Amino acid sequence: MPKKVIAVLATLDTKGQEAEFLREQLEALGSRALLVDIGVMNAPVTAADLTRAQVARAGGTALAALKAGKSREAAQPVMSAGATKLLLQRIGRGEVHGVIGLGGLQGTAACTAVMRALPYGVPKVMVSTVASGDTSSYVGISDITMMFSVGDILGLNSFMRKVLANAAGAAHGMAQVKVAVKARAKGARPLIGISNLGVLTRGTMLAIELFRKRGYESIVFHAVGTGGRAMELMMKQGIIGAVFDYAMGEISDELFHGLRAGGKERLSVAGTLGLPQVLCPGGSEHLGILVSVPHQLPERWKEHKHVWHNEVVLAPRLNAKELKMVAREVGARLQSTRGNAVLMIPTLGTGSYAMPGGPLNDPKDDRAYFTALKAAVPTTIEIVERPLHAEDPAFVQEAVDRLIALIEAGGTRTGRRAAARRRA
Structure with a gap:
């Protein structure tokens, strides 16, 4: 040798x-x-x-x-x-x-x-x-x-x-070592990238299993800044060929200086490369804020609903005005997406904190956020709203099914066809 x-x-x-x-x-x-x-x-x-x-x-x-x-x-x-x-x-x-x-x-x-x-x-x-x-x-x-x-x-x-x-x-x-990291061969099934946060872990585990049953491998990234950037670098290197971008907290934290800030390129790479993608605003209704004194609430967030993720990481919920800013930022970052993409909106909450009974549940501000999100994303992205929360098995099942359908259609869905189905 x-x-x-x-x-x-x-x-x-x-x-x-x-x-x-x-x-x-x-x-x-x-x-x-x-x-x-x-x-x-x-x-x-x-x-x-x-x-x-x-x-x-x-x-x-x-x-x-x-x-x-x-x-x-x-x-x-x-x-x-x-x-x-x-x-x-x-x-x-x-x-x-x-x-x-x-x-x-x-x-x-x-x-x-x-x-x-x-x-x-x-x-x-x-x-x-x-x-x-x-x-x-x-x-x-x-x-x-x-x-x-x-x-x-x-x-x-x-x-x-x-x-x-x-x-x-x-x-x-x-x-x-003979095991190699290789770009997907032509005609082979792609490795699917999944972004995840702790408020979405049950849904992510289900998605992994559902993809596996359909013959697809997936790789999960903790969407705390480095995770999203690594996922997108793997897209550029041809390692990841399709994306279930389940967590968008990296966009919220980028805007409001949280722990999970994903950088200026986050959310734009899959669209630029034309990869099949299903998106969900998972975990984007709140931030991850590191505090210097355990359980001491900073003045900036005293008027916000909040929960402690651990003793030094605060998760404040954004208000309607702030969420509209997130929606506009998401829309701006998705302008490079020209079809081959679906945005799924779980109207009962974007994660376990925001679902009914969760500490950050706020249906009124959710409605304002989702309305702004639908207005901000380009018309080339199909929009699907479901009266479910993000970890509901039915929501995850549909997200998986839709991504596999995009993959197996060979990325031929045009922006015009996607726009015609925005109200699915």
Whole structure:
């Protein structure tokens, strides 16, 4: 079997010994190392397979210009861009099968910027001095494995050799795995993405089972910001081919600065790509607000219905005026959808908090919200209203049936046909 190639990202002026040790460990395991030098300022202490000059040139700037600037901060984006370009080319040709990064604060930022741009499924191991803290800005929505180096990565010793040997073993082992993440082959059934919140979990579990019975696999994303963004990145990479976008709380939180903010692109990707999608405003009637003092209600939300999701996460219900703002935002984000989509509205509540008997139930404001939502979405989207709550089995069953019908129709439903059926 051909040897797997593991790229080692490091500044070879400060991490050259460690990178060379990784090369030795990978080769002892049966892989081959590709040393990629992302350093700029001082001379490398070991030879690179992809030199810093090559990396800088691929990033759009000559190495001499970066050195003249005498700023690692200014050089980092160029070196990260160059390493990304070179690795993507090699991954696309099947010449690189995994990546290990070495770094402190700046090195971790540089290496993980590269890793976040690589496809899902490519092994990514980041050996970092900052991996024991909050790594969310480094990982983002990628499948990066963060490994705490414990000691600083400055010189070899008996402990650091073990840390680096473990990293080599991890990347080597991952690269041997034969299970692959692949884009859907033409004619194959798509993987279905489902967005979910805790107020929709029962419905989501039912949807998973219903899709399974019809021969479809699904992947669920916790719609707390990172989840929705990851789902849409998988759409772009061709991994997900159809969407049950059951939860829209990421849009509400984006507008009102909540925990679940999904970013400016959220809800627009499936329509842009023309993927079959069934949408539901699940969980969008309330926000997720992190408080600094347990169970202390912020002044901003004292006039709103609310429930505590846990001791430090408040879920205030939006009022009619605020919900109309959410509706307009949803409509604006769906303007790229030109058919092949259904919006299902559960008029008895958008989740377990909002259903009859729930702590955030408010039929009057729901009616105002749904009216605004229907007015805001483009006419190319079919609108279906049902006198059910979002987790009602009949509602979930119809959502599943409608998405499968869109998939199996081959995406041929036009905007005109969808508009003609808006009142279904």
